[in-house]
Amino acid sequence: MPIGFLLLAWLANILSLAVADWIFGSVHIGHWWPLLLGAAVLGIANTVVKPIITVLTLPLVIATLGLGLFVINVGMLALAEWIAPDFSIDGFWTYVGATIVVWLCNSILHGAFGLKDGKHAVASRLAT
Numbered sequence: 001m002p003i004g005f006l007l008l009a010w011l012a013n014i015l016s017l018a019v020a021d022w023i024f025g026s027v028h029i030g031h032w033w034p035l036l037l038g039a040a041v042l043g044i045a046n047t048v049v050k051p052i053i054t055v056l057t058l059p060l061v062i063a064t065l066g067l068g069l070f071v072i073n074v075g076m077l078a079l080a081e082w083i084a085p086d087f088s089i090d091g092f093w094t095y096v097g098a099t100i101v102v103w104l105c106n107s108i109l110h111g112a113f114g115l116k117d118g119k120h121a122v123a124s125r126l127a128t
Contacts, residue, residue, distance in 0.1 A: 006043075008113045013039035016105035017080075023101055026094040030086025038084035042102075045076040074099045 017039055021029045029035050053072050054061065061068035074095050081089050089095055110116050 005115060008115055009110070010039055010043055012106050012109035012113065012115070013042050013102075015109060016102040017042070019105050020098040020101045024089075024094050024098055026090040027098050028086075028088045028090075029084075034084045034086040038080045038087045041083045042076060042080040045079050049079070050076055070099065073103060077102060 014035060017029060017035055021027045021035075029038065050072060053075070054069065057068055057072070061072075077089070077095065077099050081087050089098055107116075
């Protein structure tokens with residue numbers, strides 16, 4: 001995995017969390033350090049922890065027709081909030097809304113950066 005891909009994915013997480021902070025009054029991200037750390041934790045959690053939890057809860061994910069994956073995404077955001085200092089999300093519905101915003105922003109940014117479907121167009125240019 002090229003370093004450019006990782007940096008762009010981290011940048012996408014940073015921007016996604018910043019948008020969630022801007023939209024929701026119940027999402028509080030202190031300054032730059034909590035934003036950078038929260039985005040890194042979210043990226044690592046989505047890369048390492050999420051696949052493990054998805055496999056372990058696969059029957060539940062299938063039984064809920066994929067809704068269980070959304071619950072896992074809420075959990076990954078909660079993990080980032082728990083680890084990063086000065087980063088808090090207040091209320092269940094704020095978690096739900098923030099998860100949707102982070103997912104939507106990440107989808108748009110990954111598409112714009114060429115990070116979707118194994119296409120590392122922009123990332124490969126940055127790595128060289």
